[in-house]
Amino acid sequence: LARILTIANQKGGVGKTTTAVNLGACLAVIGERVLLVDVDPQANATSGVGHKINPGQPTVYECLFGGEEAAACLLATKVPRLHVLPSHHRLVGAEIELVEAVDRERRLSRLLRPLRSSYDYIIVDCPPSLGLITLNALVAAHSVLVPIQCEYYALEGVSHLLETINLVQEGMNPDLDIFGVVLTMYDRRVRLTARVEEEIRAFFEGLVFGTTIPRNVRLSEAPSFGQPIVLYDILSKGAESYMALAREVIRRA
Amino acid sequence: LARILTIANQKGGVGKTTTAVNLGACLAVIGERVLLVDVDPQANATSGVGHKINPGQPTVYECLFGGEEAAACLLATKVPRLHVLPSHHRLVGAEIELVEAVDRERRLSRLLRPLRSSYDYIIVDCPPSLGLITLNALVAAHSVLVPIQCEYYALEGVSHLLETINLVQEGMNPDLDIFGVVLTMYDRRVRLTARVEEEIRAFFEGLVFGTTIPRNVRLSEAPSFGQPIVLYDILSKGAESYMALAREVIRRA
Numbered sequence: 084l085a086r087i088l089t090i091a092n093q094k095g096g097v098g099k100t101t102t103a104v105n106l107g108a109c110l111a112v113i114g115e116r117v118l119l120v121d122v123d124p125q126a127n128a129t130s131g132v133g134h135k136i137n138p139g140q141p142t143v144y145e146c147l148f149g150g151e152e153a154a155a156c157l158l159a160t161k162v163p164r165l166h167v168l169p170s171h172h173r174l175v176g177a178e179i180e181l182v183e184a185v186d187r188e189r190r191l192s193r194l195l196r197p198l199r200s201s202y203d204y205i206i207v208d209c210p211p212s213l214g215l216i217t218l219n220a221l222v223a224a225h226s227v228l229v230p231i232q233c234e235y236y237a238l239e240g241v242s243h244l245l246e247t248i249n250l251v252q253e254g255m256n257p258d259l260d261i262f263g264v265v266l267t268m269y270d271r272r273v274r275l276t277a278r279v280e281e282e283i284r285a286f287f288e289g290l291v292f293g294t295t296i297p298r299n300v301r302l303s304e305a306p307s308f309g310q311p312i313v314l315y316d317i318l319s320k321g322a323e324s325y326m327a328l329a330r331e332v333i334r335r336a
Numbered sequence: 337l338a339r340i341l342t343i344a345n346q347k348g349g350v351g352k353t354t355t356a357v358n359l360g361a362c363l364a365v366i367g368e369r370v371l372l373v374d375v376d377p378q379a380n381a382t383s384g385v386g387h388k389i390n391p392g393q394p395t396v397y398e399c400l401f402g403g404e405e406a407a408a409c410l411l412a413t414k415v416p417r418l419h420v421l422p423s424h425h426r427l428v429g430a431e432i433e434l435v436e437a438v439d440r441e442r443r444l445s446r447l448l449r450p451l452r453s454s455y456d457y458i459i460v461d462c463p464p465s466l467g468l469i470t471l472n473a474l475v476a477a478h479s480v481l482v483p484i485q486c487e488y489y490a491l492e493g494v495s496h497l498l499e500t501i502n503l504v505q506e507g508m509n510p511d512l513d514i515f516g517v518v519l520t521m522y523d524r525r526v527r528l529t530a531r532v533e534e535e536i537r538a539f540f541e542g543l544v545f546g547t548t549i550p551r552n553v554r555l556s557e558a559p560s561f562g563q564p565i566v567l568y569d570i571l572s573k574g575a576e577s578y579m580a581l582a583r584e585v586i587r588r589a
């Protein structure tokens with residue numbers, strides 16, 4: 084049965100999508116069966132694996148609100164064993180639509196349950212907020228993976244993310260664990276990086292992955308070709324580091 | 337009367353807060369009276385100008401939902417003529433609380449109106465979403481300033497932001513104009529940057545500011561000292577570029 088791994092951090096631009104897409108693709112290349120679930124209305128993970136949604140094509144929005152089966156919306160990608168449940172901008176209304184919905188926190192969890200037997204990992208990419216969409220992803224997950232940029236503003240929000248995770252653990256999903264913290268866009272030459280990294284490692288102790296993801300321009304170029312880094316440039320530092328992260332994830336799982 | 341300038345882009349991490357704080361500080365140093373309004377629950381702009389909120393201290397949340405007068409919550413900063421209406425994490429509940437509120441899109445607009453006579457510019461920093469908080473900021477504003485990072489994912493969301501701005505112009509705020517687009521974390525050496533910049537300039541034509549903001553590590557260090565760049569390192573490229581942007585804003589206003 085698949086392990087459901089939610090990639091969350093309400094701070095914007097810290098590498099959630101880049102981590103979801105490339106960790107997913109590397110796990111698939113290694114041999115695991117992976118489903119990438121995009122619950123961000125920006126739908127960056129969807130285009131990051133090369134898909135553009137046509138009008139009328141069902142997405143995660145139709146699954147959460149229109150009664151579609153998830154299995155009917157899954158798409159294959161250019162990477163063998165990597166599928167995606169795509170998102171679309173219309174999901175932006177979900178925060179409001181969920182407010183008055185029955186079982187408003189469990190919709191995603193119920194949607195993903197029947198898919199667990201077909202995959203080894205289900206990776207959920209979240210929007211940059213702690214609203215009802217991200218809450219759904221935390222309730223649905225076994226584990227949370229937190230990408231953190233070694234910058235001051237990124238550090239400030241971590242305690243609120245942990246508060247939200249605690250609330251979910253105490254209530255709707257007692258089995259939720261923090262799988263790990265991954266340092267992204269890591270630039271050893273920047274003094275601030277080392278200072279913030281120290282604070283993160285002191286705060287999270289053993290939860291911080293040994294693998295750090297360096298700032299690597301190939302990672303930001305790859306999405307414009309709709310390709311994960313392993314297809315775009317397997318020899319890049321970006322590909323190497325996400326492949327190392329995938330191996331570390333398998334070891335910890 | 338103050339011009340209300342909202343800094344918005346739902347893509348995360350593109351430099352909204354860095355632009356709000358530093359454009360505000362530069363305008364103040366030049367001689368303008370500036371109010372920075374932080375409506376992001378992350379409250380990065382609040383800490384970016386050196387403030388930490390104590391329990392019981394009123395913030396923008398108490399103004400929007402608790403009947404506090406904005407004037408009672410304003411704080412001075414280390415920069416003369418720069419004040420801030422601070423935010424707090426408790427604002428994270430606002431998206432849900434606003435759904436059923438009367439006049440849910442106009443709360444911020446009504447809050448800021450009495451302050452217009454005391455300032456030349458009111459700059460509003462938004463969260464990375466197109467929810468009711470950002471909608472309030474668009475309804476309250478005369479103009480929108482859009483920071484864009486020259487990266488692929490950042491480009492994808494621009495059309496949705498423009499759709500939202502159009503909706504606001506057709507309905508709740510017909511006078512809203514797009515003041516300009518500023519390219520942030522601009523790195524001339526990166527090939528992707530030039531490609532994305534071309535698309536942005538073709539799309540926005542004359543709306544793109546001549547001033548671009550280069551990637552400059554001093555800009556990311558300054559917030560950890562609670563200082564805008566003009567106080568932290570006035571000789572840095574970051575300070576120079578935001579000062580140039582401030583002069584361009586004054587010319588356009």
Ligand SMILES: Nc1ncnc2c1ncn2[C@@H]1O[C@H](COP(=O)(O)OP(=O)(O)OP(=O)(O)O)[C@@H](O)[C@H]1O
Pocket residue numbers: 094095096097098099100101102123127209210211267268269296297298299300302303304306346347348349464487488489490
């Ligand atoms: N290690 C890296 N090196 C260089 N660029 C990177 C790296 N990781 C991410 N990027 C780029 O930085 C930007 C932000 O990353 P990404 O979009 O993955 O973050 P996010 O947390 O998903 O953002 P959002 O909060 O908007 O969902 C993107 O343009 C991406 O291509």
Ligand SMILES: Nc1ncnc2c1ncn2[C@@H]1O[C@H](COP(=O)(O)OP(=O)(O)OP(=O)(O)O)[C@@H](O)[C@H]1O
Pocket residue numbers: 093094095096211234235236237347348349350351352353354355376380462463464520521522549550551552553555556557559
């Ligand atoms: N020109 C720049 N050069 C270097 N670093 C920058 C620059 N502009 C912003 N940063 C850093 O990049 C990160 C993202 O910027 P910032 O937080 O201002 O973006 P934002 O759009 O406000 O993010 P959010 O979507 O989370 O509100 C911050 O850590 C900031 O210090």
Ligand SMILES: [Mg+2]
Pocket residue numbers: 099100101123127209210
């Ligand atoms: Mg993302």
Ligand SMILES: [Mg+2]
Pocket residue numbers: 352353354376380462463
């Ligand atoms: Mg911000």
